[in-house]
Amino acid sequence: MKHKISKLPELAKLANYSLLDNLTADPDATETGHDHQPREVFSGHYVPVLPTPLPEPEYISHSKVLFEELGFDDKLALDPDFIQLFSGDVTNLPAGMRKIGWATGYALSIYGTEYIQQCPFRTGNGYGDGRAISVLELVANNKRWEMQLKGAGCTPYCRGGDGRAVLRSSVREFLAQEHMYALGINTSRSLSLFVSKTECIDRPWYFEDSRSHDPETMVSNPVAISTRVAPSFLRVGQLELFARRARTMEHENALNELEQIVEHLITREYQDIAAQSPIPPRLTPDKILLLATEFRERLTSLVANWLRVGFCQGNFNSDNCAAGGYTLDYGPFGFCELFEPTYQPWTGGGRHFSFLNQPFAAETNFKMFCRSLEPLLQTQPEASEKLADIGDGFKAVMQQKLEKMWTEKLGLTAYNSDLLINLLQLMVNTKVDFNMFFRKLSHVPQHVSALEKSFYMPASEELQQQWTEWLQTWRALVNAQDNAEKLSEQMKQVNPKYTWREWLVVPAYQAAAKGNYQLINELQQVLNNPYDEQSKEIEDKYYQLRPETFFGMGGVSHYSCSS
Ligand SMILES: Nc1ncnc2c1ncn2[C@@H]1O[C@H](COP(=O)(O)OP(=O)(O)OP(=O)(O)O)[C@@H](O)[C@H]1O
Ligand SMILES: [Mg+2]
Incomplete structure (x- = not known):
């Protein structure tokens, strides 16, 4: 050992x-x-x-x-x-x-x-x-x-x-x-x-x-x-700080410091790029372009993943956007339970950082990232133009990543925009729990009744009818008749069963303030195995819709202070 x-x-x-x-x-x-x-x-x-x-x-x-x-x-x-x-x-x-x-x-x-x-x-x-x-x-x-x-x-x-x-x-x-x-x-x-x-x-x-x-x-x-x-x-905001100084030549070393921080970012977070040629020789325009392309790749994947699991970062400013393309700053974040496209738990966050707007917030941060690299390409018009193209390309790459994510989430082999839009509309109209719904769907049900446990309200007859139709279309597209078991396994790997539910976390930090850490340990165990089936006891406690009393409750459904 x-x-x-x-x-x-x-x-x-x-x-x-x-x-x-x-x-x-x-x-x-x-x-x-x-x-x-x-x-x-x-x-x-x-x-x-x-x-x-x-x-x-x-x-x-x-x-x-x-x-x-x-x-x-x-x-x-x-x-x-x-x-x-x-x-x-x-x-x-x-x-x-x-x-x-x-x-x-x-x-x-x-x-x-x-x-x-x-x-x-x-x-x-x-x-x-x-x-x-x-x-x-x-x-x-x-x-x-x-x-x-x-x-x-x-x-x-x-x-x-x-x-x-x-x-x-x-x-x-x-x-x-x-x-x-x-x-x-x-x-x-x-x-x-x-x-x-x-x-x-x-x-x-x-x-x-x-x-x-x-x-x-x-x-x-x-x-x-x-x-x-x-x-x-390193955050996008870090590069931004040095770029602001370089742009206004705030001190004589400003451009050099920007270059150093970008080199440092490459060494620390982008080893493949660093390995292409050791630094020094100093940062080349090619490396800068590779960096922008790779960050775009990571950031779009990251945000597609956030949407996949119902995560809302809440305050996706440039200073909360890690330049290595990972999630940073867990202050005002939350996980969407009742599905709302504009879900935003942080009262200071506004709609622009809300759940389904995160791809746009990411794009804005990416543009700031590119803008921060520009001073390094001042004397390289061709590379500058390429950098602008990489910035403009964000939307298309983001869209690709989102399509791939939804395709996998639905167990499809090809993206189907009508099917997805109908589904999201139905989810909103029916008031469903985001993660529980997709987990239930991962069992490849034959009837709507098997999805109903994820509905916050009984569905009207009209909605039931629409669900039945949607389910039939979906089942045909995924070839559910012949493929249910394999499909279910596959879908369960992208549709977690146990996700963050704020009302189940609140008691843990409250007990901790009194010196009892048992719930924290329990939550660690549950949340560290989100895709697994866990015991019946855990299922009964943690795979549950948010009880009505927690809707609109300060500190649970929303919070203004995250520090
Ligand atoms: N209690 C505090 N004392 C001093 N500075 C603070 C405090 N709370 C927040 N800040 C600073 O205010 C800024 C904005 O706060 P924000 O809530 O985004 O960050 P954070 O949660 O502290 O930090 P991080 O982004 O590092 O996770 C940050 O730069 C942070 O360091
Ligand atoms: Mg912060």
Whole structure:
């Protein structure tokens, strides 16, 4: 059996900090990392920052799946040195590990409009990782990972915030990342979750059983640190920040810094492109075009997958769009239960980030990504034009990916737009549960009655008739008569049975605030195996329609605060 890492000094041997070696730091940063007040950062990729440890941290959970992948023994999660590090104390680390963390700046554009208003200095120089601090980069099983504490205290980008994350949002992020991974969707991953036994902070939140749209009160919740893991945490907003500076020549090194960050993105997230020719030689126009094409490929696949499982990211701005093409920022997200094309759980998100609008939101982020590469092709008109074509090509690639997704979801061999549109219309008219409906359909039923468990209301006779017709057409197209078993197996692999249901997650974070973590463990188990049939007990509890009482309930059906 392969040796597994169970102590921090062994883990330290895997440490490998490409970021700190290759990229420029903010020249105004202090070496000590005592840099916790909002301030402008004018250049450089990162600021060294000392995380603020959780007082009296307590272990809640870790991802066994990710531990396995990294070669970590489960015992490591309870090792006092491990707990110390991943609850924010980097002062006492073994040799090989740096006793400092780092935070990065990024820009924000909302639906294609560049913003600086969110920055306290109205320049954009004070926006970035306000409460996320990376503490480690390592190479495990030939893969490079960056480990980032979320809620580890203030950074220069904290904008007057407290730098903390409450337990509620940390539990959600911790569970959701691994759930998405289990659903087969690219995402940042969860390593561990620790809570403070003594520190609490207030956030705007809802009264119990609230029907209010906006939070009515401040609610105290323990602070927590979840550690997320990804090949990098580079966002479209990051490139955007450097491109804005390059465009206006804000400082003499601005274009060079943009080039560096793009090279860094390629090294960290696009190894196939990096392998084509080592960097340096410096970034070539060909590489830039390959990067744009590959990101387009990943982003369109990602969003098609989101739609496949009913996921709504909620706030798909450029600063929440990972340049590696994976899901990032599990704050205002939600999973569509009752199917509504404009489902959006975050009250601040508006329709443009709603469920079926996500392909357009992605396109806007992609255009910003391309725009951020343009300054690097200033002297290359031909390559510039190609880049514009890649941007314009987004729609067609997105459409292809969506068609493929719906085709697979319906078990068809070819896309059938009439069939799909009729179905979506019927789903809306009948008020069906998105994921439960597709799972029931994956059993290749003969009669509508087998789908009815996924309906939130009894279907009228007229609707029943329409369903019967739709089902007949579908069954004929998938050749259900001769093919049911194989088809069912295939469809179940893309139509999950167990997906995130907010009303089943709420009790888990509520119990956790009282020191009981059992429901979190149970949810991990259920959500980590979304395509499997699980026990009858689990089915009765988790494969259920949202009870009526949770509709319109603040904090369950919608939320305004995600931090
Ligand atoms: N409590 C806080 N203290 C300091 N900064 C914060 C706090 N909450 C959010 N921010 C910062 O505000 C910005 C917007 O917040 P948003 O909710 O998108 O991010 P987040 O959930 O903290 O971060 P991420 O995108 O890293 O998952 C981010 O740059 C974030 O770092
Ligand atoms: Mg964010």
